[in-house]
Amino acid sequence: MMNGESRNGPAKPRLATVWLDGCSGCHMSFLDLDDKLVDICLRADLVYSPLVDTKTFPDFVDVTLVEGAVSSQEDLEKIKHIRDHTKFLVALGDCAVTANVPSMRNPFGANAILRRAYIENVTLNPRVPDRVVPPLLNRSSPVHTVVKVDVFVPGCPPSAETIGYVVNELLDGRMPDLSGRTRFGA
Amino acid sequence: MKPAEQVTVLKINGDEVSAHADQTILDVARENGIEIPTLCYLENLTEVGGCRLCLVEIKGAAKLQPACVTRVREGMEVATHSSRLDTYRRKILELIFTERNHICSVCVANGNCDLQDMAAALGMDHVTYPYLNPSVPVDLSHELFGIDQNRCILCTRCVRVCAEIEGAHTWDVRNSGINSRVFTDFNEPWGESQTCTNCGKCVNVCPTGALFKKGKAVGERTRQIDFLPYLKTMREELK
Numbered sequence: 001m002m003n004g005e006s007r008n009g010p011a012k013p014r015l016a017t018v019w020l021d022g023c024s025g026c027h028m029s030f031l032d033l034d035d036k037l038v039d040i041c042l043r044a045d046l047v048y049s050p051l052v053d054t055k056t057f058p059d060f061v062d063v064t065l066v067e068g069a070v071s072s073q074e075d076l077e078k079i080k081h082i083r084d085h086t087k088f089l090v091a092l093g094d095c096a097v098t099a100n101v102p103s104m105r106n107p108f109g110a111n112a113i114l115r116r117a118y119i120e121n122v123t124l125n126p127r128v129p130d131r132v133v134p135p136l137l138n139r140s141s142p143v144h145t146v147v148k149v150d151v152f153v154p155g156c157p158p159s160a161e162t163i164g165y166v167v168n169e170l171l172d173g174r175m176p177d178l179s180g181r182t183r184f185g186a
Numbered sequence: 187m188k189p190a191e192q193v194t195v196l197k198i199n200g201d202e203v204s205a206h207a208d209q210t211i212l213d214v215a216r217e218n219g220i221e222i223p224t225l226c227y228l229e230n231l232t233e234v235g236g237c238r239l240c241l242v243e244i245k246g247a248a249k250l251q252p253a254c255v256t257r258v259r260e261g262m263e264v265a266t267h268s269s270r271l272d273t274y275r276r277k278i279l280e281l282i283f284t285e286r287n288h289i290c291s292v293c294v295a296n297g298n299c300d301l302q303d304m305a306a307a308l309g310m311d312h313v314t315y316p317y318l319n320p321s322v323p324v325d326l327s328h329e330l331f332g333i334d335q336n337r338c339i340l341c342t343r344c345v346r347v348c349a350e351i352e353g354a355h356t357w358d359v360r361n362s363g364i365n366s367r368v369f370t371d372f373n374e375p376w377g378e379s380q381t382c383t384n385c386g387k388c389v390n391v392c393p394t395g396a397l398f399k400k401g402k403a404v405g406e407r408t409r410q411i412d413f414l415p416y417l418k419t420m421r422e423e424l425k
Contacts, residue, residue, distance in 0.1 A: 094291055097312050104289060106319035139319070144312060152311040156291035183306040185290025185297070 013062040013171050015040070016048040017092075018082060020075040021102045021140060022068030025157040026093035027051070030065070032160035040164070043171050059085055063170045065092040065163070066149075069099040070141045074134035083147035088170050091142070091149045092163065094156040094184055102140035110136040151176060155186040196262040211253040211264055212240055222266050223275060223307065225282075225300055226341035227254045228391055230414040231350060234342055238278050239304070242266050250274065272308075279304060280313045285364060287319060287336040288394070294334075295395030296405040301339060302394075322367070327377030331389050331399055333368070338396040340366050344388035351417050356382040368396075387413075 019027060027050060033040070040046075047058045057078075064086040070076055083089055094100035105113045114136065119126040143149055153166055153176075162182045169176040192207040198215055205214040210233065215222050226237040235252035242253045245263035250271070253264075265271070282301065290296050304310075322335035342359060345368060349355040356370050356379050370376045389397045390409050398407045 091312070098283075099317070100289060100291055103317065103319060104287065104292075106317070107287065107321035142312065142317075145316070149312075154311055178311060179309050180306075183290075184288075184302055185293065 013044045014047045014058065014060065015044040015167070015171075016046070016057065016061045016064040016082075016086070017050065018048070018057075018064060018066050018068075018078065019050050020066060020068030020079065020096070020143075021071035022093065022095040023101075024050075024067070026065075026067035026095075026155075026163075029093075029155075029157035029160050030163050033164050034160075036160075036164050040167055040171075044167075057082055057085060061086045063088045063090065063167065065090045065167070066096045066143055067092050069095045069102040070137070070143060070146050071102050072134035072136050076137065076146060079143060079147055088150045089143075089147065090151045090153060090166060090170070091144060092153050092166075093158055094154055096143045096149075097152050097154050098184065099140045099142045100156060106139045110138045151178075153178060153182060154184045155182040156184075158182045158186065194258050194260050194262075196258050196260070196264065198264045199266055205258045207258065209258055211242060211251075211256050211258060211262075214258055215253060215264075215266055220266055222253050223304060224254060225304060225339065225393055226343065228343050228346075228411070228414070230418045231343060231346040231391070234346070236340065236342060237282070239275055241271060241274060243268060243271060276308055276310055279308055279310050280315050282339050283310075283313050284315045284317050285320070286322065286338060287317075289336075292404055293337060293395040294398045294402050294404060294407040295337070295392075298405070298408055299395060300393035318364075325376050326400070327375035328379075328382070328384075328400075329377060330384055331376070331386065331397060333376060333397055334395060335367060336396075337394045338368060339394055340368065341393055342368070343391040343393065344368060344397060347387045347391045347414075351414065351421065352383060352385050352387050353421075354381050354383050354385075357388060 017027065046052055047061060048054050064082055066089060070079055091097045095102055114128045118128045151166060153162060155162060166176045194205050194207050195202055196205060198220055203214055203218050212222055223239045225239050226234055227240065233254040235255040238252060240253040241250040243265040244251050288301065290302050324334045326332045345357040345359060348357045357368055359366050360369050360373065361367055370379045371381055376382065389399055390411055395407055
């Protein structure tokens with residue numbers, strides 16, 4: 001389905017969610033919207049998400065929620081592609097906003113972390129993977145340091161209520177005002 | 187009997203307020219219900235003007251002045267909020283976040299932290315400067331307490347409460363600039379300190395999760411600072 005077309009009446013805004021280096025907690029919090037998810041699905045098409053089957057990011061998306069920091073080469077390529085095809089990019093949660101827990105490896109660098117995980121703590125065939133597993137970037141970074149971010153939603157995770165507010169405001173064509181609604185570590 | 191105190195009249199944000207001549211701008215502002223953000227300031231400890239969040243504009247002065255250490259003057263005109271001040275305060279706060287590793291979600295002080303609250307109060311929803319992610323130590327050698335340099339903002343509240351209220355002066359700051367670190371005695375592990383009295387005052391005044399009681403998990407660090415005015419009065423009476 002292209003933007004502007006729909007089988008059932010006027011086109012709805014297109015919503016996507018992506019999961020980079022995060023724990024999926026922000027997606028779990030999104031799911032905590034429970035029955036309010038139905039309202040969102042009535043107002044918008046969820047065109048890409050870990051929660052749906054589509055494997056390729058669509059050409060045009062109105063609102064994309066990004067969970068997680070940019071930690072691997074794959075994350076970096078994904079987020080650049082997503083930015084190019086998204087109108088409003090939302091950094092959802094502390095990992096996307098600050099790099100949070102993934103950034104705790106930054107003082108040591110990628111090699112030290114890989115050595116620790118795949119060699120020092122392994123007894124059987126210790127070896128750093130060189131295929132399938134995406135290469136780690138030396139540092140884990142907040143999303144806005146690699147692409148432009150339109151809305152920042154701190155929180156670990158942001159509450160379902162906060163996420164619902166952000167999504168509905170954006171779908172209504174307004175920029176959400178998050179003052180007093182969430183904070184780092186919330 | 188004290189000599190008659192001189193009363194000064196000044197303007198804060200356009201409104202006339204009266205003050206004693208020896209008061210600071212911060213004192214007078216708070217007395218009049220005007221909030222100026224602070225991090226290193228703690229009532230009953232000596233003011234040091236370290237964090238610079240309380241910078242204010244004074245008419246006729248080219249530089250911004252820290253409200254916590256600037257005394258009032260007759261006819262002074264102070265502005266505590268402006269877009270210029272908002273910009274500087276936000277920059278200062280962002281730089282504090284970049285200097286160490288402040289991971290709120292896994293911090294012992296999560297939900298009970300002046301730095302975290304300040305970010306929320308100033309609407310700081312992300313940091314525009316690069317994070318430095320320094321490699322800094324955690325010292326758990328003390329029997330009761332720990333220090334995590336990842337969370338230290340160098341406010342020196344621990345140094346001041348230890349020297350001024352407890353009278354031990356176990357804590358101090360070494361090095362300078364970005365390499366500054368709080369440390370105990372002659373930079374020995376805290377657990378080996380011969381001056382530390384194990385009183386825990388430093389832990390109670392720490393604005394972040396840098397100083398904590400052992401055995402506390404994420405978000406469990408609480409603080410008790412109502413002892414300060416009593417102990418300060420007792421010390422003054424001894425003098």
